[in-house]
Amino acid sequence: MSLGAHYTPYHPKWYRRRVSVWWWLQTWSYTRFVLRELTSVFVALFAVVLLWHIWALELGPEAYARLLVRLGTPLFVVLHGVAFVFVLFHSITWFNLAPKAMVVRLRGKRMPDWVVVGSNYAAWLVLSLAVAVILLRR
Amino acid sequence: MPATVALAVARYRPEEEPAPTLQTYEVPFREDWVVLDALNYIKDRLDGSLSFRWSCRMGVCGSCGMKVNGTPVLTCAAFLSEHLPGPIRVEPLDYFPVVRDLVVDLSDFMRKLKKVKPWILREEEKPLAEGEYRQTPDQLDAYKQFSMCINCMLCYSACPIYGLEPSFIGPAAIALAQRYNMDSRDQGARERLEILSGYDGIWQCTFVGECTKVCPKNVDPAGAIQQYKLTSAVHWLKTLLPWGAR
Numbered sequence: 098m099s100l101g102a103h104y105t106p107y108h109p110k111w112y113r114r115r116v117s118v119w120w121w122l123q124t125w126s127y128t129r130f131v132l133r134e135l136t137s138v139f140v141a142l143f144a145v146v147l148l149w150h151i152w153a154l155e156l157g158p159e160a161y162a163r164l165l166v167r168l169g170t171p172l173f174v175v176l177h178g179v180a181f182v183f184v185l186f187h188s189i190t191w192f193n194l195a196p197k198a199m200v201v202r203l204r205g206k207r208m209p210d211w212v213v214v215g216s217n218y219a220a221w222l223v224l225s226l227a228v229a230v231i232l233l234r235r
Numbered sequence: 236m237p238a239t240v241a242l243a244v245a246r247y248r249p250e251e252e253p254a255p256t257l258q259t260y261e262v263p264f265r266e267d268w269v270v271l272d273a274l275n276y277i278k279d280r281l282d283g284s285l286s287f288r289w290s291c292r293m294g295v296c297g298s299c300g301m302k303v304n305g306t307p308v309l310t311c312a313a314f315l316s317e318h319l320p321g322p323i324r325v326e327p328l329d330y331f332p333v334v335r336d337l338v339v340d341l342s343d344f345m346r347k348l349k350k351v352k353p354w355i356l357r358e359e360e361k362p363l364a365e366g367e368y369r370q371t372p373d374q375l376d377a378y379k380q381f382s383m384c385i386n387c388m389l390c391y392s393a394c395p396i397y398g399l400e401p402s403f404i405g406p407a408a409i410a411l412a413q414r415y416n417m418d419s420r421d422q423g424a425r426e427r428l429e430i431l432s433g434y435d436g437i438w439q440c441t442f443v444g445e446c447t448k449v450c451p452k453n454v455d456p457a458g459a460i461q462q463y464k465l466t467s468a469v470h471w472l473k474t475l476l477p478w479g480a481r
Contacts, residue, residue, distance in 0.1 A: 110249035111332030111340060116398040124305070127395060130443045194442065198461030205373035 297387030356423025
């Protein structure tokens, strides 16, 4: 904001409203934005759990079995449920924002937004199916 | 349809009160009236001391931006009928210092706009005799959307980042910088990079996306910023390469 504003008879006495700490509760779109930012915590949590898996695998079959038992406790199941909802929210909101950041031009013409969003979802579906096939093959 | 509608208008008279207050006026309701018409009715018939900016009445000049029921809009395009029943709350744009009533001071934006050099920069001007810089319709199309900005400041008022980090260059200034970066006649992208990729530039933006939603001209400043983030990141990666240009 403008610096060096002083009230003199020849200078306006500006009023500056302070931004409330609760600004993110003012409208649903701000709240949704903050929730989207918070999803990063849960994405990180998933990454940590994955690293935990690898670490337990390295320690041996008993350690891995202990990890699986621990992950099966109600606390971890609930935590994973909540984290899953947030990660889903993360993915969907970011996919929907993709056409803003990515302008795809084909023969000089800008591709409509739904093409960019659609290809993101398609890639998601294909990759998820590939992972499912690999995991369920046995 | 009601015969009248109430407008709760923010008043701030710096010589009389330390902070803004709301004053309610009852104005006739007409189907074809916008909030700006109601404000002009108040000014003409009810209270000549009310201050607000306006000029063209048709969404071109960008002067009459205010918050109506909490949302930044051009008051010349906000129909009373869309905000029934009253009272319709009319306030000055957020995050700018209020000079009086609904008038805010925009010098901060003006300074920032100048910083991003929103004009065509050439390494070397070609002589006049060689004619104009030509452009194909596709080349025009690449930046046209960003050139529609009317500096109405609705995007700044919708941006919580600008509120929290007042040094942020902000949506419109970045979109206008991008308007020139994307222009095939311009060669100033490198010159603008320093300010746009600097501390107060694009990386302050966390993609709230509200700037694009409130833009009356579909400029899509949020898009401009995200696209520039990609450009800037690619440029930074190139500087890491031994053969990359610094």
